[in-house]
Amino acid sequence: MKNCLMNGDFWDQKKTETVKDVVCNLYKSYEDEKGINHMSGVNLPSKNEIYQIINDIEEIIFPGFANEKVIDIKNIHYFAGNLLSKLYVELYGQISRAFRYQCAGREECKACDIDELTNDAVSHIISKLPEIRDKMKMDVQAAYEGDPAAKSLEEIIISYPGLYAIMVYRVAHEFRHKNVPLIPRIMSEYAHSRVGIDIHPGAEIGTNFFIDHGTGVVIGETSIIGNNVKIFQGVTLGALSFPKTPDGKIIRDRKRHPTLEDDVTVYAGATVLGDVVIGKGSVIGGNVWLTEGVEPHSLVTIPKPVLSIKYKK
Numbered sequence: 330m331k332n333c334l335m336n337g338d339f340w341d342q343k344k345t346e347t348v349k350d351v352v353c354n355l356y357k358s359y360e361d362e363k364g365i366n367h368m369s370g371v372n373l374p375s376k377n378e379i380y381q382i383i384n385d386i387e388e389i390i391f392p393g394f395a396n397e398k399v400i401d402i403k404n405i406h407y408f409a410g411n412l413l414s415k416l417y418v419e420l421y422g423q424i425s426r427a428f429r430y431q432c433a434g435r436e437e438c439k440a441c442d443i444d445e446l447t448n449d450a451v452s453h454i455i456s457k458l459p460e461i462r463d464k465m466k467m468d469v470q471a472a473y474e475g476d477p478a479a480k481s482l483e484e485i486i487i488s489y490p491g492l493y494a495i496m497v498y499r500v501a502h503e504f505r506h507k508n509v510p511l512i513p514r515i516m517s518e519y520a521h522s523r524v525g526i527d528i529h530p531g532a533e534i535g536t537n538f539f540i541d542h543g544t545g546v547v548i549g550e551t552s553i554i555g556n557n558v559k560i561f562q563g564v565t566l567g568a569l570s571f572p573k574t575p576d577g578k579i580i581r582d583r584k585r586h587p588t589l590e591d592d593v594t595v596y597a598g599a600t601v602l603g604d605v606v607i608g609k610g611s612v613i614g615g616n617v618w619l620t621e622g623v624e625p626h627s628l629v630t631i632p633k634p635v636l637s638i639k640y641k642k
Contacts, residue, residue: 331462337466338354339410344557347422353559354572357616368432370400372426372429372430372512373426373427373430374424374426374427374430374511374512374515375423375426375518376515377394378419378422378423378517379512379515379519380519381419382416382419382420382423383497383500383516383519383520385412385415385416385419386458386500387496388412388456389409389412389413389416389462390458390461390462390465390487390496391465392405392408392409392557394483394487394543396487413455413458417451417455417533418456420450420451420454420455421447421448421451423512424447424450424451424504424509424512425443425447425452426508427443427510427511427512427553428441428446428447428450428509428510429443430510430511431510433505446500449507450504450507450509451628453501453503453506453507454500454504454507457503461496461500461503463538464499465492465495465496465499467474467536467537468492468495468496468537468538468539469482469485469486469492470482471537471538471539471541471557471559472489472491472492472541473485475539475540476541476602477558483524488545490523490525490526490542490543490544491524491526491539491540491541491542491543491546492517492519492540493523493524494512494520494524494526494528494540494543495520495528495538495540496521497516497517497519497520497528497536498517498520498528498530498532498534499534499557500516501513501514501516501517501530502530502531502532502534502608504516504530505530505531506535511587513530513531514530516530517529519531523544524543525544525545526540526541526543526544526545526546526548527547527548528546528548529548529549529550529552529556531550532548532549532552532553532554532586533553533554534548534551534552534554535554535555535556535557535558535559535591536556536557537556537557537558538558538559539554539558539560540560540561541559541560541561541562542561542562542597543562544562545562545563545564546560546562546563546564546565547565547566548586549566549567549568549585549586549626550585550586551583551585551586551604552566552586552587552588552589553586553587553588553589554588554589555589555590555591555592555593555609556565556592557591558589558591558592558593558594558595559593559594559595560594560595561595561596561597561598561599562597562598563597563598563599563617564595564596564597564598564599564600565599565600565601565602566586566587566589566601567586567600567601567602568585568586568602568603569585569602569603569604569620570603571585572585584604585603585604585606586603587601587602587603587604587605587606587607588604588605588606588607589601589607590606590607590608590609590610590611590625591609591610592609592610593607593608593609593610593611593612594611594612594613595607595612595613596612596613596614596615596617597615597616598615598616599614599615599616599617599619600617600618600619601613601614601617601619602618602620603614603618603620605619605620605621605622606622606623607619607622607623607625607627608622608623608625608627609625609626610625610626611623611625611626611627611629612627612628612629613629614628614629614630614631616631617630617631617632619630
């Protein structure tokens with residue numbers, strides 16, 4: 330008697346039957362259009378293309394680091410011009426897709442000129458790159474001055490996760506400023522997946538910003554962070570609660586995250602929730618849970634825990 334495990338025809342038939350059953354079940358699921366299908370519509374922005382855009386912008390902001398190319402100041406004009414031309418085409422294609430997705434089927438968008446919206450957004454983002462680079466130079470310097478373990482600026486640029494998250498945030502924030510849908514969050518979540526730091530592109534962050542270590546940091550959409558602010562790993566700038574309509578739906582577009590004024594330091598594991606203001610020059614100690622604002626130059630700590638130490642015989 331033949332061993333059925335060796336019978337190719339048998340397994341081909343089983344495979345076909347299994348695939349047909351799964352296709353039928355998937356079709357039933359696809360017919361239920363409850364927001365997780367995107368069929369018969371305009372092309373969405375490509376995540377892989379967005380990742381490439383981030384890589385190209387990183388190379389413009391930190392030439393010679395992202396792709397480890399040896400670049401000479403004598404040919405920097407050619408290098409920058411060539412990369413910017415490539416970036417312009419990439420940006421146009423993805424931003425155009427994002428706007429077409431947003432406007433598809435909307436009555437109020439019939440008068441929109443997608444090409445004009447796209448050109449305006451692309452021009453804005455390209456023109457902001459020198460300013461973003463200037464801010465990143467200050468962020469690198471803040472990291473060097475704030476971390477005694479840092480041996481050089483190069484070490485910070487090439488290896489510090491906080492700096493990478495800040496760079497992607499500063500880029501995504503400009504997309505958000507021009508109301509480009511989808512792409513800012515794709516960018517911020519890409520950085521989140523790479524370095525474990527979640528900065529919403531809607532946050533407002535000043536200069537000389539340093540995230541030390543960084544793992545587990547969360548900065549919410551309506552957070553405002555001043556200049557010369559330093560935060561450590563595990564810090565959350567979150568919402569205390571979500572205001573809702575009488576029928577239970579979340580009210581959006583309200584300030585619901587903290588404001589950190591200039592020169593604030595927030596130590597590891599601290600959680601600051603709600604639309605509260607942490608005054609200039611304040612220090613929030615490790616593991617603090619804070620739901621109210623504090624005056625400038627405050628020191629907020631929790632009582633020292635009582636330790637129990639027992640020695641084994």
